[in-house]
Amino acid sequence: GDSVTQMEGPVTLSEEACLTINCTYTATGYPSLFWYVQYPGEGLQLLLKATKADDKGSNKGFEATYRKETTSFHLEKGSVQVSDSAVYFCALSDGRYNTDKLIFGTGTRLQVFP
Amino acid sequence: GAVVSQHPSRVICKSGTSVKIECRSLDFQATTMFWYRQFPKKSLMLMATSNEGSKATYEQGVEKDKFLINHASLTLSTLTVTSAHPEDSSFYICSARDPSDSGSTDTQYFGPGTRLTVL
Numbered sequence: 001g002d003s004v005t006q007m008e009g010p011v012t013l014s015e016e017a018c019l020t021i022n023c024t025y026t027a028t029g030y031p032s033l034f035w036y037v038q039y040p041g042e043g044l045q046l047l048l049k050a051t052k053a054d055d056k057g058s059n060k061g062f063e064a065t066y067r068k069e070t071t072s073f074h075l076e077k078g079s080v081q082v083s084d085s086a087v088y089f090c091a092l093s094d095g096r097y098n099t100d101k102l103i104f105g106t107g108t109r110l111q112v113f114p
Numbered sequence: 115g116a117v118v119s120q121h122p123s124r125v126i127c128k129s130g131t132s133v134k135i136e137c138r139s140l141d142f143q144a145t146t147m148f149w150y151r152q153f154p155k156k157s158l159m160l161m162a163t164s165n166e167g168s169k170a171t172y173e174q175g176v177e178k179d180k181f182l183i184n185h186a187s188l189t190l191s192t193l194t195v196t197s198a199h200p201e202d203s204s205f206y207i208c209s210a211r212d213p214s215d216s217g218s219t220d221t222q223y224f225g226p227g228t229r230l231t232v233l
Binding site for chain 2: 093
């Protein structure tokens with residue numbers, strides 16, 4: 001079945017460092033890909049998404065490119081801030097039907113220190 | 115973007131009692147909502163898909179009689195944890211899609227979650 005694999009955390013960075021969180025997927029079709037972020041004590045928020053190959057999703061300085069050839073959707077940010085500390089989840093969804101499930105990776109905790 | 119709310123945000127109950135959690139879509143109608151459970155420092159586990167006007171579809175290993183789901187209207191789904199025990203303590207999160215948003219029909223919007231503690 002479809003699945004998502006994320007790098008294990010925690011990822012610990014100093015402020016203004018570059019961030020990459022790896023995400024690869026396995027899917028039979030052509031899924032939509034998502035990054036969700038969960039701040040401490042809160043629910044998930046959509047960070048960015050891409051719906052087809054070579055699409056780039058971007059938001060709040062974060063970017064991820066849908067790479068069909070490598071089945072990847074790595075999350076990147078050029079300069080992280082302390083406020084970016086959170087858990088980041090990569091996910092996929094077939095998206096053709098309203099009842100389609102989201103399949104999540106295990107999440108990667110990011111800790112940014114001043 | 116679409117907004118999903120949950121109530122309550124936190125609940126503490128005694129073992130053996132039942133707890134109801136509400137999930138509402140505030141500015142759109144959701145024919146389908148999803149209920150997840152999140153264990154500490156773990157990913158989200160889909161428990162069930164809630165369908166308005168029909169029975170919920172439960173994931174393998176989730177007890178239907180333990181976790182009762184009712185999707186009574188296009189804006190409200192409820193999860194009732196029956197005869198709760200300490201092992202049911204967890205973070206429960208709901209989500210929904212906005213089918214009227216043509217640009218984001220594949221996007222799920224999540225509620226803020228409900229932390230259940232069973233003593």
